[in-house]
Amino acid sequence: MDLNAYQQAALRTAAPKDKPHEVFHLLLGLVGETGEIAEKAKKIVRDHDSDFARWDVDDLAKELGDTLWYVAVLADHFGLELDDVAERNIAKLADRQRRGAIRGSGDDR
Template identity: 40%
Template sequence: MNSKNYIGDAIKTESTNFQAMNERLNDDGLKRLLHAGIGLSTEAGEFLDALKKHIFYGKELDKVNLAEEMGDLFWYMAIVADELGFEFEEVMERNITKLKARYGEKFSEEKAERRDLETERKILEEQSFN
Protein backbone atom coordinates (compact mmCIF):
# COMPACT_ATOMS: atom_id res chain seq x y z
CA MET A 1 0.00 0.00 0.00
CA ASN A 2 1.25 3.47 -0.78
CA SER A 3 0.28 6.75 0.86
CA LYS A 4 -2.07 7.75 -1.95
CA ASN A 5 -4.00 4.48 -1.64
CA TYR A 6 -4.03 4.79 2.14
CA ILE A 7 -5.44 8.32 2.02
CA GLY A 8 -8.11 7.27 -0.48
CA ASP A 9 -9.15 4.28 1.62
CA ALA A 10 -9.00 6.20 4.89
CA ILE A 11 -11.23 9.07 3.80
CA LYS A 12 -13.93 6.59 2.79
CA THR A 13 -14.52 6.15 6.52
CA GLU A 14 -14.71 9.88 7.29
CA SER A 15 -18.04 11.23 8.50
CA THR A 16 -19.28 13.88 6.09
CA ASN A 17 -22.51 14.73 7.88
CA PHE A 18 -21.51 18.38 8.15
CA GLN A 19 -25.11 19.56 8.20
CA ALA A 20 -25.75 17.63 11.42
CA MET A 21 -22.46 18.92 12.83
CA ASN A 22 -23.38 22.50 12.02
CA GLU A 23 -26.79 22.05 13.64
CA ARG A 24 -25.19 20.62 16.77
CA LEU A 25 -22.64 23.42 16.91
CA ASN A 26 -25.48 25.95 17.02
CA ASP A 27 -26.00 24.67 20.56
CA ASP A 28 -24.04 27.01 22.85
CA GLY A 29 -23.78 24.29 25.49
CA LEU A 30 -22.11 21.96 23.03
CA LYS A 31 -19.74 24.77 22.03
CA ARG A 32 -18.77 25.19 25.68
CA LEU A 33 -18.14 21.45 26.04
CA LEU A 34 -16.09 21.39 22.85
CA HIS A 35 -14.06 24.39 24.03
CA ALA A 36 -13.45 22.66 27.35
CA GLY A 37 -12.59 19.34 25.70
CA ILE A 38 -10.05 20.94 23.39
CA GLY A 39 -8.64 22.94 26.30
CA LEU A 40 -8.33 19.85 28.50
CA SER A 41 -6.45 18.04 25.77
CA THR A 42 -4.14 20.99 25.23
CA GLU A 43 -3.39 21.48 28.93
CA ALA A 44 -2.86 17.73 29.45
CA GLY A 45 -0.33 17.87 26.61
CA GLU A 46 1.46 20.76 28.30
CA PHE A 47 1.53 18.79 31.57
CA LEU A 48 3.05 15.80 29.74
CA ASP A 49 5.55 18.05 27.99
CA ALA A 50 6.86 19.21 31.37
CA LEU A 51 7.27 15.58 32.43
CA LYS A 52 8.97 14.73 29.12
CA LYS A 53 11.50 17.50 29.64
CA HIS A 54 12.31 16.15 33.09
CA ILE A 55 12.42 12.46 32.20
CA PHE A 56 14.05 12.54 28.77
CA TYR A 57 15.96 15.83 28.69
CA GLY A 58 17.23 15.79 32.26
CA LYS A 59 15.71 19.15 33.18
CA GLU A 60 14.67 19.81 36.75
CA LEU A 61 11.05 18.86 37.44
CA ASP A 62 9.19 22.15 37.12
CA LYS A 63 6.59 21.80 39.86
CA VAL A 64 5.49 25.41 39.42
CA ASN A 65 4.62 24.70 35.80
CA LEU A 66 2.91 21.43 36.69
CA ALA A 67 0.77 23.25 39.26
CA GLU A 68 -0.08 25.88 36.65
CA GLU A 69 -1.17 23.20 34.19
CA MET A 70 -3.27 21.53 36.92
CA GLY A 71 -4.95 24.87 37.53
CA ASP A 72 -5.65 25.25 33.82
CA LEU A 73 -7.14 21.73 33.78
CA PHE A 74 -9.35 22.63 36.74
CA TRP A 75 -10.46 25.77 34.89
CA TYR A 76 -11.64 23.77 31.90
CA MET A 77 -13.25 21.19 34.20
CA ALA A 78 -15.19 24.05 35.82
CA ILE A 79 -16.67 24.86 32.42
CA VAL A 80 -17.74 21.23 32.00
CA ALA A 81 -19.20 21.11 35.51
CA ASP A 82 -21.11 24.33 34.95
CA GLU A 83 -22.46 23.27 31.57
CA LEU A 84 -23.57 19.83 32.76
CA GLY A 85 -24.79 21.00 36.16
CA PHE A 86 -22.29 18.90 38.11
CA GLU A 87 -20.63 19.74 41.40
CA PHE A 88 -17.01 18.67 41.74
CA GLU A 89 -17.82 16.97 45.05
CA GLU A 90 -20.46 14.75 43.41
CA VAL A 91 -18.10 13.73 40.63
CA MET A 92 -15.26 13.06 43.09
CA GLU A 93 -17.49 10.97 45.36
CA ARG A 94 -18.83 8.94 42.45
CA ASN A 95 -15.29 8.32 41.21
CA ILE A 96 -14.11 7.07 44.62
CA THR A 97 -17.16 4.77 44.94
CA LYS A 98 -16.35 3.30 41.52
CA LEU A 99 -12.67 2.85 42.43
CA LYS A 100 -13.54 1.13 45.71
CA ALA A 101 -15.77 -1.28 43.81
CA ARG A 102 -12.91 -1.96 41.42
CA TYR A 103 -10.01 -2.26 43.89
CA GLY A 104 -11.42 -2.45 47.40
CA GLU A 105 -9.07 -0.49 49.62
CA LYS A 106 -5.88 -0.97 47.59
CA PHE A 107 -4.80 -1.07 43.95
CA SER A 108 -3.76 -4.36 42.41
CA GLU A 109 -2.75 -5.11 38.85
CA GLU A 110 -4.97 -8.19 38.83
CA LYS A 111 -8.06 -6.15 39.76
CA ALA A 112 -7.10 -3.52 37.20
CA GLU A 113 -7.03 -6.14 34.47
CA ARG A 114 -10.24 -7.89 35.58
CA ARG A 115 -12.53 -4.90 35.82
CA ASP A 116 -16.26 -5.47 36.12
CA LEU A 117 -17.38 -2.69 33.81
CA GLU A 118 -21.06 -3.56 34.21
CA THR A 119 -20.91 -3.12 37.98
CA GLU A 120 -18.91 0.09 37.62
CA ARG A 121 -21.46 1.50 35.20
CA LYS A 122 -24.31 0.62 37.57
CA ILE A 123 -22.55 2.48 40.36
CA LEU A 124 -22.09 5.50 38.14
CA GLU A 125 -25.75 5.45 37.09
CA GLU A 126 -27.17 4.79 40.59
CA GLN A 127 -25.77 7.95 42.10
CA SER A 128 -27.71 10.65 40.39
CA PHE A 129 -26.39 14.14 39.96
CA ASN A 130 -28.47 16.94 41.43
Protein backbone atom coordinates in the same frame (compact mmCIF):
# COMPACT_ATOMS: atom_id res chain seq x y z
CA MET B 1 -11.00 25.00 49.19
CA ASP B 2 -14.26 23.17 48.71
CA LEU B 3 -14.63 21.76 45.19
CA ASN B 4 -18.06 23.29 44.62
CA ALA B 5 -16.77 26.66 45.82
CA TYR B 6 -13.87 26.30 43.37
CA GLN B 7 -16.31 25.46 40.59
CA GLN B 8 -18.42 28.53 41.29
CA ALA B 9 -15.31 30.72 41.34
CA ALA B 10 -14.09 29.19 38.07
CA LEU B 11 -17.44 29.88 36.43
CA ARG B 12 -16.95 33.61 36.99
CA THR B 13 -14.30 33.50 34.25
CA ALA B 14 -16.09 31.09 31.91
CA ALA B 15 -17.91 31.91 28.70
CA PRO B 16 -21.71 31.64 28.72
CA LYS B 17 -23.05 28.12 28.27
CA ASP B 18 -24.97 29.15 25.18
CA LYS B 19 -21.90 30.46 23.36
CA PRO B 20 -21.67 28.58 20.04
CA HIS B 21 -19.39 25.54 20.18
CA GLU B 22 -18.57 26.09 23.86
CA VAL B 23 -18.50 22.38 24.74
CA PHE B 24 -16.02 21.79 21.92
CA HIS B 25 -13.92 24.72 23.19
CA LEU B 26 -13.90 23.26 26.72
CA LEU B 27 -12.99 19.76 25.53
CA LEU B 28 -10.13 21.06 23.40
CA GLY B 29 -8.93 23.22 26.27
CA LEU B 30 -8.91 20.25 28.64
CA VAL B 31 -6.96 18.13 26.17
CA GLY B 32 -4.57 21.01 25.51
CA GLU B 33 -3.80 21.56 29.18
CA THR B 34 -3.25 17.88 29.89
CA GLY B 35 -1.06 17.79 26.79
CA GLU B 36 1.06 20.62 28.23
CA ILE B 37 1.63 18.53 31.37
CA ALA B 38 2.54 15.50 29.28
CA GLU B 39 4.92 17.58 27.15
CA LYS B 40 6.78 18.80 30.23
CA ALA B 41 6.99 15.23 31.53
CA LYS B 42 8.35 14.11 28.16
CA LYS B 43 11.14 16.69 28.40
CA ILE B 44 12.10 15.39 31.83
CA VAL B 45 12.29 11.87 30.40
CA ARG B 46 14.25 13.05 27.36
CA ASP B 47 16.56 15.61 28.95
CA HIS B 48 16.90 14.51 32.57
CA ASP B 49 16.84 10.69 32.46
CA SER B 50 13.32 10.59 33.96
CA ASP B 51 14.44 12.40 37.12
CA PHE B 52 11.06 13.81 38.13
CA ALA B 53 12.66 15.51 41.12
CA ARG B 54 13.66 18.07 38.48
CA TRP B 55 10.04 18.96 37.75
CA ASP B 56 9.19 22.58 38.51
CA VAL B 57 6.43 21.90 41.03
CA ASP B 58 5.14 25.48 40.93
CA ASP B 59 4.75 25.21 37.15
CA LEU B 60 3.05 21.82 37.54
CA ALA B 61 0.60 23.33 40.04
CA LYS B 62 -0.28 26.05 37.52
CA GLU B 63 -0.88 23.54 34.73
CA LEU B 64 -2.93 21.28 37.00
CA GLY B 65 -4.95 24.33 38.00
CA ASP B 66 -5.66 25.12 34.35
CA THR B 67 -6.77 21.51 33.86
CA LEU B 68 -9.01 21.70 36.93
CA TRP B 69 -10.61 24.88 35.58
CA TYR B 70 -11.65 23.10 32.38
CA VAL B 71 -12.95 20.08 34.34
CA ALA B 72 -14.99 22.35 36.63
CA VAL B 73 -16.53 24.38 33.80
CA LEU B 74 -17.20 21.33 31.63
CA ALA B 75 -18.90 19.58 34.55
CA ASP B 76 -21.11 22.61 35.13
CA HIS B 77 -22.01 22.71 31.46
CA PHE B 78 -23.68 19.33 31.96
CA GLY B 79 -25.22 20.18 35.34
CA LEU B 80 -22.67 18.31 37.44
CA GLU B 81 -21.27 19.64 40.69
CA LEU B 82 -17.54 19.07 41.08
CA ASP B 83 -18.03 17.62 44.59
CA ASP B 84 -20.35 14.98 43.11
CA VAL B 85 -17.90 14.16 40.30
CA ALA B 86 -15.12 13.69 42.87
CA GLU B 87 -17.29 11.58 45.18
CA ARG B 88 -18.38 9.32 42.30
CA ASN B 89 -14.76 8.84 41.27
CA ILE B 90 -13.64 7.90 44.79
CA ALA B 91 -16.57 5.47 45.12
CA LYS B 92 -15.68 3.88 41.77
CA LEU B 93 -12.04 3.46 42.78
CA ALA B 94 -12.96 2.09 46.21
CA ASP B 95 -15.25 -0.45 44.56
CA ARG B 96 -12.47 -1.51 42.18
CA GLN B 97 -10.07 -1.82 45.09
CA ARG B 98 -12.56 -3.89 47.08
CA ARG B 99 -12.97 -6.23 44.11
CA GLY B 100 -9.23 -6.36 43.38
CA ALA B 101 -9.76 -4.66 40.00
CA ILE B 102 -7.59 -1.55 40.36
CA ARG B 103 -5.14 -2.83 37.76
CA GLY B 104 -6.20 -3.70 34.25
CA SER B 105 -8.08 -1.80 31.62
CA GLY B 106 -11.64 -1.03 30.70
CA ASP B 107 -14.15 1.40 32.12
CA ASP B 108 -16.37 -1.26 33.70
CA ARG B 109 -13.79 -3.42 35.44
